Amino acid sequence: MPKLIPKNFYNRPTLQVAQDLLGCFLVRKINGEIVRAMIVETEGYFGYKDKASHASRGKTDRNEPMFWEGGITYVYLVYGMHSLLNIVTEKENYPAAVLIRAVDFNWEEFSSNDKKGNGPGKLTKILEIDRTLNKQKIYNKKNNLWLEESIRDIKKNEIVKTKRVGIDYAGEYRDKPWRFYLADNKNVSKK
DNA sequence: TTCGCGATGGCCT
DNA sequence: GGCCATCGCGAAA
Numbered sequence: 596m597p598k599l600i601p602k603n604f605y606n607r608p609t610l611q612v613a614q615d616l617l618g619c620f621l622v623r624k625i626n627g628e629i630v631r632a633m634i635v636e637t638e639g640y641f642g643y644k645d646k647a648s649h650a651s652r653g654k655t656d657r658n659e660p661m662f663w664e665g666g667i668t669y670v671y672l673v674y675g676m677h678s679l680l681n682i683v684t685e686k687e688n689y690p691a692a693v694l695i696r697a698v699d700f701n702w703e704e705f706s707s708n709d710k711k712g713n714g715p716g717k718l719t720k721i722l723e724i725d726r727t728l729n730k731q732k733i734y735n736k737k738n739n740l741w742l743e744e745s746i747r748d749i750k751k752n753e754i755v756k757t758k759r760v761g762i763d764y765a766g767e768y769r770d771k772p773w774r775f776y777l778a779d780n781k782n783v784s785k786k
Numbered sequence: 787t788t789c790g791c792g793a794t795g796g797c798c799t
Numbered sequence: 800g801g802c803c804a805t806c807g808c809g810a811a812a
Contacts (some may be wrong), residue, residue, distance in 0.1 A: 638804070647804070649797095657797065675794030677805050694804060716805045761804050784805095 597631075597743040602734040605665025609641040609684045609691040612665070614754055614775050616682070618745035621698055623722040625739070630722060632698035632712055636776035636783045638759045641684070641691035647762035647769070650690030660730050661690040668740070670719075670729040677716030678725045682733065682742075696760070696774070699782040713782040753778050760785060 597620065605612060614637075621632045640648040640661075649658040649671075660669040660683055669681040669692050681692040698712035700721075712718035719725065724740065731738040756772040763769055776783040 640804075649804085652798080655797080671804090672794095672796065673803060674805050675796070675803090679804060681804090696804085714805070759804070764803085 600742045600744055602666045605684050609639040612684045613637040613639040613693045617777055618749040620743040622741050625723055632700050635699045635780040636697035638694040639773040645768045647765035661692050666734045668731045670726050678719045679715045680719050680724050697782050697784045714784045
């Protein structure tokens with residue numbers, strides 16, 4: 596049986612959590628049906644100085660969940676149309692989260708082009724994740740959204756580290772290698 | 787194959 | 800009023 600990831604998993608350094616989440620399963624229950632999606636790409640955002648992070652200008656109504664303790668969701672809208680899913684990490688009052696950028700549904704039904712989870716805005720659409728799921732606990736199953744441990748060991752050399760996507764404005768933080776993905780997976784959002 | 791761009795709305799200055 | 804942690808389309812090549 597797959598194991599639910601415990602709360603204390605998230606209360607650790609963001610970049611560690613971002614890498615450990617690769618190979619784990621994002622599980623969503625929709626109308627009583629369970630859909631499992633393996634996480635294949637993540638990005639870390641943390642601290643006050645990183646201009647790419649929403650928290651770089653202090654706490655606001657939007658980014659407030661980033662300041663909560665690890666293990667809850669931070670869902671927000673970009674470009675007026677896409678909901679992006681983040682998992683909050685680290686301790687309370689320190690702003691940090693991991694963006695889930697791509698998932699893989701080992702599932703025939705999800706093999707058509709518009710049902711691949713190969714982008715942060717696409718996987719949320721397929722899994723019906725929107726801002727109503729903001730600020731929810733993901734270490735229990737009550738909100739019909741949770742995370743399960745990987746069913747195999749992910750080796751260090753399977754993880755590719757590179758710069759994050761879509762944040763060219765972030766100055767010295769633009770090129771930080773805080774994006775991680777599984778090297779052999781075809782569902783990552785960009786090369 | 788890659789590139790250019792429009793859609794679309796909330797958030798921050 | 801400007802700016803996005805994006806996507807999919809159609810044109811060019």
